[in-house]
Amino acid sequence: SQKIEQNSEALNIQEGKTATLTCNYTNYSPAYLQWYRQDPGRGPVFLLLIRENEKEKRKERLKVTFDTTLKQSLFHITASQPADSATYLCALYQAGTALIFGKGTTLSVSS
C-alpha cells in the first residue's frame, strides 16, 4: 500500500541547533516533494519544493534533500529559533493527482 511516513511525531531541540526531519514514502513515484509549515489552527504554508531529478534545495536557513533510491527526503533547519516551532508536513505530488500529505512532525525549539 502507499504510505508517507514522517517518523518523528515530535522533535525537541535547543535554539541554535540544526533540526532534521525525515520523510519516507512507499509505493509512490513522486515528480515533486514539498515541505510545508503548519501552525495550530492554520492552513499549511509552502516552504520548499524539490523535483525528482534534484538532490538538494536550499532557501535561507532551510535545506531539503531528496533521494529517490532510498525514497526519502530530509528537511533541515539550521540555527533554529523558537519561532521555527510548528508542525512540518511532507507532501508528494504525482502527475494527475493532488498533493498527498504525511502526518507531520511537530518541532519545538526551546531558548
Add this chain to the structure above:
Amino acid sequence: GAVVSQHPSRVICKSGTSVKIECRSLDFQATTMFWYRQFPKQSLMLMATSNEGSKATYEQGVEKDKFLINHASLTLSTLTVTSAHPEDSSFYICSARSLAGGGSYNEQFFGPGTRLTVL
C-alpha cells in the same frame, strides 16, 4: 504570492443543519480546487478534487451526497456539509492549483482553513 481565502474561519452549528464553506482564489484563476479534512494531530486527508464546470471527484470513503462541492467559477469553490453531525466536526482546508501565473504548474496554494464544530 497567490492567495486563497476561506470563509467562514470558524462555524458552530447544530446537528442536522447544513453548513456552506467558501473557498476563493484571490489573484489567480484556479482550474482545479481540492478539499482536505484534518482531524487533531492527523494529516490532511484529501476529500475531493473539483475542476471548474465539472462534477467533483471524491476520494474513497467520502460521501458525495453529504459533502456537496460546487466549483462554479475559476475563483470560487464551495463545500456544503449537509445534515451535519458531531463526527463531521473537523478542520476543513481548501487548496487551489493554477495553470497560469501564481507559481509553477504543480504548486497548490492553501486556504487558512475552516474549523467546523457540530453540537
